[in-house]
Amino acid sequence: MASKYQLVNLQGNHACALGAVAAGCRFFAGYPITPSSEIAERMALELPRIGGVFIQMEDEIASMGAVLGASMGGLKSMTATSGPGFSLKQEHLGYGAGAEIPCVIANVMRGGPSTGMPTRPSQGDIMQSRWGTHGDHATIVLAPASVKEVFDETRRAFALSEKFRVPVIVLYDEVIGHLVETIELPKPEECEQVERKWADSDKKTFKPYAETDDLVPPMARPGDGYRVHTTGLTHAEDGFPTQDPETVVRVTQRILGKLEKHADEIASYEEVDCKDADTVIVAIGISARAANQAIRQARKKGGKVGLFRPITLWPFPEKPFKQAVQKAKTVIVPEMNAGQLALEIERLCQSEQIVERLNRIDGEALEPGEILQKIGEAQ
Amino acid sequence: MEPIEIRFSGSGGQGLQLCAKILSLALNLENLRVAFSQSYEPTSRGGVSRSDLVVDDITPDYPLVTKLDYLVVLDQLSVGISNGLLNKDSVVLADKQLVSEPPKGEFDIHSLPFVEQAIQLGNKRVANIIALGALISIGNIVKFETLVEAVKAGVPPRFLDLNIDAVNTGYRMVTSPGVQLEEIKSS
Amino acid sequence: MNETEDISKNGEDTHLVSEKSARDFNIRDYLRTSLFPHFLCPGCGHGIALRALLWAIYELDIDKNNLVIVSGIGCSGRTGAYIDANTFHTTHGRPLAFATGLALARPDLKVIVITGDGDCLAIGGNHLIHASRRNLDITCMMLNNEVYGMTGGQASPTTSETRYTTTSPSGSIEPVFDACRLAEAAGAGFVGRDVTLQMPRLKNLLRDAIQYRGFSFVEVISDCTEIFGRKNDLGESPEMILSQKSAMRPSSYGNVVDEPFRPNTLKTGILARNDRPEYGATYRAHAETIQAKGK
Numbered sequence: 001m002a003s004k005y006q007l008v009n010l011q012g013n014h015a016c017a018l019g020a021v022a023a024g025c026r027f028f029a030g031y032p033i034t035p036s037s038e039i040a041e042r043m044a045l046e047l048p049r050i051g052g053v054f055i056q057m058e059d060e061i062a063s064m065g066a067v068l069g070a071s072m073g074g075l076k077s078m079t080a081t082s083g084p085g086f087s088l089k090q091e092h093l094g095y096g097a098g099a100e101i102p103c104v105i106a107n108v109m110r111g112g113p114s115t116g117m118p119t120r121p122s123q124g125d126i127m128q129s130r131w132g133t134h135g136d137h138a139t140i141v142l143a144p145a146s147v148k149e150v151f152d153e154t155r156r157a158f159a160l161s162e163k164f165r166v167p168v169i170v171l172y173d174e175v176i177g178h179l180v181e182t183i184e185l186p187k188p189e190e191c192e193q194v195e196r197k198w199a200d201s202d203k204k205t206f207k208p209y210a211e212t213d214d215l216v217p218p219m220a221r222p223g224d225g226y227r228v229h230t231t232g233l234t235h236a237e238d239g240f241p242t243q244d245p246e247t248v249v250r251v252t253q254r255i256l257g258k259l260e261k262h263a264d265e266i267a268s269y270e271e272v273d274c275k276d277a278d279t280v281i282v283a284i285g286i287s288a289r290a291a292n293q294a295i296r297q298a299r300k301k302g303g304k305v306g307l308f309r310p311i312t313l314w315p316f317p318e319k320p321f322k323q324a325v326q327k328a329k330t331v332i333v334p335e336m337n338a339g340q341l342a343l344e345i346e347r348l349c350q351s352e353q354i355v356e357r358l359n360r361i362d363g364e365a366l367e368p369g370e371i372l373q374k375i376g377e378a379q
Numbered sequence: 380m381e382p383i384e385i386r387f388s389g390s391g392g393q394g395l396q397l398c399a400k401i402l403s404l405a406l407n408l409e410n411l412r413v414a415f416s417q418s419y420e421p422t423s424r425g426g427v428s429r430s431d432l433v434v435d436d437i438t439p440d441y442p443l444v445t446k447l448d449y450l451v452v453l454d455q456l457s458v459g460i461s462n463g464l465l466n467k468d469s470v471v472l473a474d475k476q477l478v479s480e481p482p483k484g485e486f487d488i489h490s491l492p493f494v495e496q497a498i499q500l501g502n503k504r505v506a507n508i509i510a511l512g513a514l515i516s517i518g519n520i521v522k523f524e525t526l527v528e529a530v531k532a533g534v535p536p537r538f539l540d541l542n543i544d545a546v547n548t549g550y551r552m553v554t555s556p557g558v559q560l561e562e563i564k565s566s
Numbered sequence: 567m568n569e570t571e572d573i574s575k576n577g578e579d580t581h582l583v584s585e586k587s588a589r590d591f592n593i594r595d596y597l598r599t600s601l602f603p604h605f606l607c608p609g610c611g612h613g614i615a616l617r618a619l620l621w622a623i624y625e626l627d628i629d630k631n632n633l634v635i636v637s638g639i640g641c642s643g644r645t646g647a648y649i650d651a652n653t654f655h656t657t658h659g660r661p662l663a664f665a666t667g668l669a670l671a672r673p674d675l676k677v678i679v680i681t682g683d684g685d686c687l688a689i690g691g692n693h694l695i696h697a698s699r700r701n702l703d704i705t706c707m708m709l710n711n712e713v714y715g716m717t718g719g720q721a722s723p724t725t726s727e728t729r730y731t732t733t734s735p736s737g738s739i740e741p742v743f744d745a746c747r748l749a750e751a752a753g754a755g756f757v758g759r760d761v762t763l764q765m766p767r768l769k770n771l772l773r774d775a776i777q778y779r780g781f782s783f784v785e786v787i788s789d790c791t792e793i794f795g796r797k798n799d800l801g802e803s804p805e806m807i808l809s810q811k812s813a814m815r816p817s818s819y820g821n822v823v824d825e826p827f828r829p830n831t832l833k834t835g836i837l838a839r840n841d842r843p844e845y846g847a848t849y850r851a852h853a854e855t856i857q858a859k860g861k
Contacts, residue, residue: 009403009413027671035419048853049860053670055849057663058696065656065663065693069636070671072654077667095657119419146438178419179442182403182412222652222668222675225631229598229647231655240601240647286443293440368441 006185012150012177013080016106016170017042019154020078022191025104026052027077029066031059031085034118035174036108039080060085064092068101072230074196074221076158080106083116086125086132093167094133095232100165100209100217100255102196104157107169108177109285111363120363121174123285123336127343129169130314136252138259140168140266141314143284147181153311159194160266164216164258171313173336175286175365199226208239209251215258259315267317270309273299274324277306279378281332282321282345284313287366291334294371305375316344325349330378334358334366354378383434383520384444387507388460389453389477391428394507397533398451399430402511405521405529406434414442427457434520449518451510452478453493472513474506489517489553496548505545508534512549523550586625588766596620596630598650605644609795609803611788612645612709614762618786619678619707620649621765622773633676636665638690640716641790642682642709659690662697665704673846677703678776683710683724687743691723694745694783698752700845701780707772708745708783711790719793730797745785750838755780757838761787763811774836780844787814787832 010018016039020028028047030040040056047054053070057063063079071077081089086107096103111117112124125132129141140160144153150172157168199206199220208228209217220226233241234248242248259266270288273295274280281291288309298305308324310317325331331349333342333356342357349355358374360366385402387395396417403413414433420426431444447464452473461482465471471488473481476495481488491513497506508530515526527546534542597620606613623633630651637646639658646653652675656664661679669677686694686708697704713731714720721731723743730737750757756778760768768786775782789795789806800806817835 007407009400009407009415027667029667048849048856051853051857053849055666055670057666058692061660062663062666062693062696065660066667066670068656069654069664069667069669071667072664073668073671073675075671077671091657092660146442148438174419175416175443178416180403180413180415181438181442182407182414183438220652222634222672223632227630227650227652229653229655231647232657233655289441296440365443367443367445369445 006187007182008185009180009182010147010151010185011038011180012147012172013038013108014042015147015151015183016080016154017046018185019151020104020158021046021050021052022151022186022188023076023155023158024193025076025078025158026050027067027070027075028053028079029055029057029063029070029077030079031057031063031081033060033082033085035110035177036080036082036085036106038177039106039108060088061092064089064105067103068092068096071101071103072222076102076162078104078106078158080108082108082110082118083112083122083125084114086128090133093139094135094137096167097133097137097139098135098232098234098255099230100219101167101230102161102165103167104154104161105167105169106154107171109171109173117363119174121286121336121365122361122363123173123287124340125171126284126313126335126337126340129171136256138166138256139314140164140166140259140312141171142168142268143171143311143313145172145176145285145288145309145311147176147179148183149311150176151183151185155191156268162194162196164262164266165196165219166259173285173365199224207237209235210237211254215254215261263315266312266315267320268311269317269320270307270311271320271324272307272309274306274308275327277304277328279303279305279330279332279375280325280328281305281307281334281371281375282341283307283309283334284341287334287336290366290368291371293368294375297368297372298375303375303379316348318348321348325353328353330354330356332356332358332371332374332378334360334371334374336360336366380436382439383448384446385432385434385449385451385514385520386429386444386447386461386464387451387453387510388427388429388457390456391426393428393453394504395428395430395453398507398511399432401508401526401529401533402432402520404533405525406432408525408528409521411436412438414439416443427460429457429460449514449520450482451514452481453506453510455479458482470517472510472517474510489513491552493549496552497545500541500544500548502541505541508542508545509549509552512546513552514549516550516553586627588621591621591624593617593620596623596650597648601648604648606641607790607792609789609791610641611711611762611786611790611803611807612641614765615707615709615768615786615788616645616648618762618765618768619680619772621769622776625769625773626776628676628776632674633678634668635678635680636661636668637680638682638685640682640685640714641711642680642685644716645709646680659685659688660693661685662690662693662704662706666693666697666700666702669702669704670846670849673703673850676776677705679704679706681706681708683708683712683743683745684714684722687723687745687748694749695752697781698749698754698783701753701755701842702845703779703781705772705776705778705782706784707775708785709788710745710785711788711794713790713794715790715793719790719797729794731794744832746783746833746837749783753842754783754838755840755842755844756782756836758783758836759785759787759832760834761807761810761814762789763807771836778839780842
């Protein structure tokens with residue numbers, strides 16, 4: 001092939017691993033869990049070859065702890081898991097959010113709750129990915145819908161995580177995780193890598209959590225001479241714990257505000273045929289793929305139907321969404337859970353707009369036919 | 380192009396995944412793209428198994444099968460899973476020996492001795508490749524030469540001759556109009 | 567025990583041969599005095615352990631810039647913040663998990679974990695087992711004061727039977743953990759224990775532990791005078807420390823004291839030291855082999 005890309009048949013989970021490597025990830029800690037294990041397996045193969053570290057830890061909690069430790073040491077780090085493991089990682093995700101430690105977590109969704117249906121697809125972690133850990137916190141969730149997009153969004157996850165010092169979750173269902181698709185794979189050396197902002201100011205006066213213009217303070221790397229304190233306790237600008245109400249409000253608002261400030265840069269979405277649509281479908285992952293086919297078929301029959309697909313799921317791209325559904329009378333939310341994304345859509349829609357839910361909780365993927373039927377009912 | 384949907388079904392261990400992999404390679408060689416999915420369960424032997432391909436010249440909208448253009452069935456066990464996915468345009472290839480009651484419908488059905496021929500070739504496990512040869516002969520999905528090239532790339536070298544024999548056997552098993560029968564050697 | 571050392575080898579004698587004079591050791595060089603007054607209660611043994619640790623670091627001439635103190639949650643975890651180094655105050659029970667990631671990512675750094683009996687043996691027990699098994703170059707100092715002090719005095723896995731705590735109001739009936747035996751059985755390359763009575767001796771033990779290339783585990787028998795001591799009428803700090811000392815047996819004492827679930831027969835000194843391969847070096851050598859094959 002003359003193209004600078006190589007055309008390969010790649011599995012979604014392998015695309016996640018290769019995307020991470022291309023983004024500069026050099027540390028992976030994980031624990032075996034269906035249906036995400038292929039990510040760890042691929043990392044175990046790739047990382048030692050390029051001077052990176054792979055370690056299988058004793059449990060899910062330890063994996064996330066090791067990822068944070070390695071990231072605090074300066075390496076781009078990630079872990080991968082699924083429902084039960086994602087639940088176990090939540091405390092450390094909160095640590096990453098609070099202490100502002102860059103890290104990437106891939107969560108391949110399976111049926112839940114609890115052990116649920118380990119081999120069956122689901123989209124039941126949509127809310128957990130946003131609110132899984134306790135307390136107010138900033139987090140970014142990316143929701144790829146194809147193998148190529150898993151590769152691209154995993155790269156973007158590292159870029160956003162390093163740039164904004166925030167945990168980024170790459171969230172996709174088991175179908176996308178195990179799907180093999182023919183994609184054009186860029187060579188790693190052609191992939192742009194985003195580096196963390198490291199502290200380089202005066203060591204004596206350096207404050208690790210001082211407010212900066214972009215609201216993202218530079219990080220002090222151990223060994224560079226800053227000798228700072230990092231804690232999961234609520235901390236002041238100097239990094240040390242505080243419970244002074246005024247300080248607590250100030251530092252918490254900065255952390256929450258940094259994503260708001262960069263909302264446009266973080267937001268990513270796909271809009272198909274929304275301009276004149278009286279019916280707009282909102283979906284992620286395999287449900288969005290089904291919706292894509294459904295709207296194409298509906299358009300052939302003359303229906304004015306569009307698709308809004310949040311690629312950045314959280315923070316939800318509110319402005320573009322509101323724009324996309326401006327003319328819509330009905331918004332349909334097909335998802336493989338009992339109704340989670342619909343809650344956000346109901347919040348964002350106008351009172352005269354009808355939000356229709358389409359849920360599948362049987363461990364099977366949503367199909368274009370079901371969505372097409374729902375479109376028919378709506379119109 | 381309109382996407383083509385192909386399913387290989389049978390029981391675990393029959394090499395359905397290899398079939399799909401080799402066919403994917405062949406499709407890639409002809410600049411076509413695939414979305415490949417398979418049954419995913421903790422067990423790898425026995426039990427119903429399937430490997431599905433959706434073929435298109437771009438990444439298909441929906442990567443899972445919804446209406447099969449081609450179905451290859453290698454075990455009675457797996458007949459039921461394709462209920463509702465077949466229509467009058469579907470083409471079904473079923474093993475004569477292992478599928479006693481093939482799917483019933485208005486579609487074309489070819490009951491062919493894949494396993495029997497494989498045993499004659501000396502290895503029951505190449506029934507899958509024989510079926511693949513037959514599928515290409517009936518279906519015109521890729522050129523036979525391309526399939527052979529993909530077989531060469533997709534099977535372990537020490538089994539290459541056997542697999543080339545198998546794909547030839549399958550291809551010659553059925554004749555469809557306009558297809559030139561031509562033996563292609565592994566060398 | 568692969569190698570047991572006579573108490574004299576690990577006792578007061580050895581610190582005298584140190585090249586660095588004890589008189590030149592100024593603990594304030596290693597503390598963030600801006601955070602004073604510190605939060606430890608009067609009589610708390612953690613301060614003594616901290617001094618011994620910093621003294622060992624001083625003697626080993628470890629650059630503070632390359633020193634990372636990783637601590638968990640509890641009174642033990644909070645002591646890390648007072649050290650003038652890179653200090654990572656992590657989550658409850660998980661400092662060893664963080665330290666594992668850090669030590670693998672940055673083999674150039676000296677990683678020391680400060681943890682407690684609840685942190686290390688209850689919520690974090692699994693990590694101790696696997697850190698011991700891997701034998702990655704980390705020193706783990708576990709401050710055992712038999713109680714959850716930070717949360718108000720609940721029973722821990724090392725609370726002696728019959729002792730009163732807020733969650734054992736009629737006296738504890740659970741058997742206790744022998745952390746050193748656990749660490750050794752799981753493969754820790756270096757295992758030691760001491761009380762806080764003789765700080766130079768404790769310092770020497772910690773120094774040996776830090777120097778060991780692999781996972782070194784040191785249990786320091788600390789005292790919680792304010793909560794645990796008062797509740798059990800154990801007297802003030804000096805009385806508590808003296809009774810701890812008399813309950814211990816030196817590692818050379820012999821098999822008579824080989825009773826894992828009897829706290830008053832715990833051994834002190836270096837309890838295990840062997841030449842297991844350090845995991846970080848093993849990983850890097852393995853990776854280099856893979857890279858060489860790939861070329």
